[in-house]
Amino acid sequence: MxxxxxxxxxxxxxxxxxxxxxxxxxxxxxxxxxxxxTQNTNWQNVEKAIANLKRTSVMSLDKLHAxxxxxxxxxxxxxxYYNIKAKRLKNFLNWLFEQHNGSVEEIMSMHTDNLxxxxxxxxxxxxxxxxSILLYALNxxxxxxxxxxxxxxxxxxxxxxxxxxxxxxxxxxxxxxSDIKVFNEYHALLVHTxxxxxxxxxxxxxxxxxxxxxxxxxxx
DNA sequence: GACCAGGCACATC
DNA sequence: GATGTGCATGGT
Numbered sequence: 001m002x003x004x005x006x007x008x009x010x011x012x013x014x015x016x017x018x019x020x021x022x023x024x025x026x027x028x029x030x031x032x033x034x035x036x037x038t039q040n041t042n043w044q045n046v047e048k049a050i051a052n053l054k055r056t057s058v059m060s061l062d063k064l065h066a067x068x069x070x071x072x073x074x075x076x077x078x079x080x081y082y083n084i085k086a087k088r089l090k091n092f093l094n095w096l097f098e099q100h101n102g103s104v105e106e107i108m109s110m111h112t113d114n115l116x117x118x119x120x121x122x123x124x125x126x127x128x129x130x131x132s133i134l135l136y137a138l139n140x141x142x143x144x145x146x147x148x149x150x151x152x153x154x155x156x157x158x159x160x161x162x163x164x165x166x167x168x169x170x171x172x173x174x175x176x177x178s179d180i181k182v183f184n185e186y187h188a189l190l191v192h193t194x195x196x197x198x199x200x201x202x203x204x205x206x207x208x209x210x211x212x213x214x215x216x217x218x219x220x
Numbered sequence: 221g222a223c224c225a226g227g228c229a230c231a232t233c
Numbered sequence: 234g235a236t237g238t239g240c241a242t243g244g245t
Contacts, residue, residue: 039227045242046226080225080242088228126228146226191226200224 088124148194
C-alpha cells in the first residue's frame with residue numbers, strides 16, 4: 001500500500017513537472033560547497049555566494065582549502081550564517097585533505113556506509129548535508145531527506161509526524177529501486193513541489209498530489 | 221515588519 | 234532523551 005503510494009507520487013510529480021536537472025551545480029566541488037551553504041537557507045542566496053567564489057576564482061576544493069577562513073566567510077556572506085558555514089566548509093576540507101589526500105576520487109571509491117559515517121563525524125555535516133553530497137556529488141544511491149520531504153510525507157500520511165530522519169529515509173529507500181537516477185529526480189521533485197504547493201500553513205491547491213488523501217494539519 | 225528558507229550543534233533540564 | 238536556542242542573509 002505504502003509502496004504503491006510512494007511510486008504513485010513519483011509518477012504524478014514527474015508527469016506534471018518533468019525532469020528537474022539536479023543538482024544545480026556544474027562540478028562535484030560546486031555541489032559539495034552548495035550542499036553546505038544551503039543549510040536552512042534559500043537557494044537564491046547560495047547562488048550569490050557561489051557567484052562570489054567563481055568571480056574570485058576560488059570555486060574549487062583546492063583553492064578553498066588554501067583560502068583563510070575569514071576571507072572565505074566574507075565571500076559566502078550572502079548565504080547567511082556565514083561565519084559558521086565558513087567553519088563547516090573548513091572542517092570538511094581539512095578532513096578531505098588530511099585524511100584522503102584532498103581527493104574526491106579517493107572518497108568515491110569508499111563503501112557508501114563507511115563514507116557516510118565519516119562525513120557525519122565532521123562537525124557541521126549532518127544527515128541531509130552528508131546525503132546530498134553522497135547522492136548528488138558522489139553518485140551514491142542514498143535518498144536525501146529534507147524539510148519538504150517531511151512535510152509532504154506527513155501531510156499525505158505516509159509516515160507519522162514523530163518519525164525521525166532515518167525512518168523517513170528508509171521509507172523511500174525501501175520502497176523504490178536503489179537507483180541514483182530515481183533518487184536524484186524524486187528528491188528534486190519533492191523540493192519543487194514543496195516550494196510551490198506545500199508551504200507551511202498554506203492550502204495545497206493546484207498541487208498534483210491534491211487528489212491523494214491528505215491534510216495540512218501536520219507540521220513541524 | 222513578520223515570516224520563511226533544500227540544518228546543525230550545543231546547552232540545559 | 235526531549236526541548237530550546239544561536240547562527241544571518243535576502244525575498245515575499
